[in-house]
Amino acid sequence: MTKITFEDHTGQCVTVEAKLGSTIMEVAIQNNVAGIVAECGGACACATCHVYVDPGWMDTVGPPGESERDMLEFANGVRENSRLSCQLKVREAFEGLIVRTPAEQG
Numbered sequence: 001m002t003k004i005t006f007e008d009h010t011g012q013c014v015t016v017e018a019k020l021g022s023t024i025m026e027v028a029i030q031n032n033v034a035g036i037v038a039e040c041g042g043a044c045a046c047a048t049c050h051v052y053v054d055p056g057w058m059d060t061v062g063p064p065g066e067s068e069r070d071m072l073e074f075a076n077g078v079r080e081n082s083r084l085s086c087q088l089k090v091r092e093a094f095e096g097l098i099v100r101t102p103a104e105q106g
Contacts, residue, residue, distance in 0.1 A: 002095045006033045006051075009103040020092065024085035024099060025049040035101030042086040044068060047075035048105040049085040054098035061088060061097070076106035 001017040004027055012034075018027040028036035028049070037048035044067050053061050058081055064072065068087045072078050085099065 002090055002092060002097075004090070004094060005096070005098045006031075006035075007098060007100045008035050009101060018090040018094070020090055022090050024051065024088040024090065024097075026086075027090065028085060033101070035105070036085060037105045038086065040086075044071055044084060044086055047071050047073075047084065050075040050078075050102055050105055051083055051085045051088075051099040052079055052102065053081045053083050053088075054100070055081055057094075057097050060093050074106065075102075076104055077102050 003015055004018045005013055005015045007013045016031040023042055025038050025042050029038055039048045040046040064083055068084050071084055072082055
């Protein structure tokens, strides 16, 4: 298990235990994290699980793949540190990872 912290757009934080191999989106849904809609259920076919990876974690998380970049075009408020949480598989290196949810999903 790995601890992941979700911070919403108001600054409210919740830290949860994440099972290795699951996605950040799955962890958010399982723990009722506000701000993650996940309309497509993790198929990288929408942008409703958009998160901002804390800048200090970008090297660990790595860049998005081509299909994820394409889907991010449909997200609101995309930034350099934007990712789709369905594309982030939890691994040991993510211990302490911080992701922020946008004010709205799109």
